[in-house]
Amino acid sequence: MTMVFNYGREIREMASGTEVFDMRFAGLDQWSDADFLTALWEGQIRAVAAVGPMIEPLAHAAADIADRLLGGGRLVYAGAGTSGTVAWQDAKELGGTFGWPEDKTIVLLAGGVDSAPGVFNSAEDDRDAAQNEISRHNIGPKDAVIAVAASGSTPFTLSAVQAANNAGALTIGICNNADGALLTHAHHGIFLDSAPEVVAGSTRMGAGTAQKAALNMLSTLVMNKLGRLFDNLMVGMRAENIKLQGRAVRIVCHIAGCDGDGAQAALEQSGFDIRCAVLMVRGQTLRKAKEILASVNGNLRAALEYKG
Structure with missing residues (x-):
């Protein structure tokens, strides 16, 4: 018995924090469903708080x-x-x-x-x-x-x-x-x-x-x-389905101050590139919009302030 105990203690001492047997949860397999899920829920809360x-x-x-x-x-x-x-x-x-x-x-x-x-x-x-x-x-x-x-x-x-x-x-x-x-x-x-x-x-x-x-x-x-956001909006987003294309229209409307039809037209011309579409609504051609964005590493806020 002594040898088994010593061996077990050695294992516990070598175990990393993620391997520790937390005796607060002894008998977990026999807890009520509600208590079982509560323990898991509290563990998830602790996990997020750790960040x-x-x-x-x-x-x-x-x-x-x-x-x-x-x-x-x-x-x-x-x-x-x-x-x-x-x-x-x-x-x-x-x-x-x-x-x-x-x-x-x-x-x-x-x-x-x-x-x-x-x-x-x-x-x-x-x-x-x-x-x-x-x-x-x-x-x-x-x-x-x-x-x-x-x-x-x-x-x-x-x-x-x-x-x-x-x-x-x-x-x-x-x-x-x-x-x-x-x-x-x-x-x-x-x-x-x-x-x-x-x-x-x-x-x-x-x-x-x-x-x-x-x-x-x-x-x-x-x-x-890297300039992939403007305010809290995903201006680098790929609008590859109907839901995201609708979101892209709303983003362009919000930033460029235009209506939905104007945003939709600019997006279609730009291949649904949100940043290019915003600049196009503001008066740039697609080619110029791409040039400006390339010069500022794709940062839309910097592109809107571009004076060149």
Whole structure:
């Protein structure tokens, strides 16, 4: 009995914050449905609240990322398992929401983005695969790498950060463990204190929610710095369906001060490019609108103030 106890204690001491067995939830499997769901709900609230103390670090990271991207760099996401999937989801939304080019976004997901369920578990230990991906994509000084790992010690993710650092890229590490090596290996360490999980070790829950909130905030601020918003409007948005085309008309009306017919006409002429349409309503030709936007890195506010 003594040997088993000592071994168990050693395991508990080695476990990261996301792996801790929180005895507040002892007997969880026998709780009432309402109490069970309440515990999960409170865990989600704690997870989102964990992002609050990281506002300033996230702002610093966003500023550095934007500088790299304005210099022609690419935005790279790296991760494994749930953390990698959360990172991939953030990357996937940038094109439709902000018009960020797909060729400027890279996702390094352990096992690959097309992996079948279950592949993630073993792929996260593959350090060589991460290094090879950094090399294959020619990640370099212009690029920014956002690496996400709940434990902060996932071999694939740490290896990607180390290789990116060696290549001169900017690195941001997001993890949910105060002792995670990712926090010190990356140029910007973002610690999300969401642990321990209600269901011990199930980082798709609290840790995943905190990561999603942090990535939402980080990438949105980056895109704002790149001029992809005007007021709180998505002027870089791709209007690829009826709902979004209706939204595009309303955005152009709001910014340009025109009626719906004028906005619709300008959007149709511009291929539903909101920023070009606004400038066209204000009197520019499509060709001139594109030239102005190119000269100010696509920033609509700067384009509206253009005096050239």
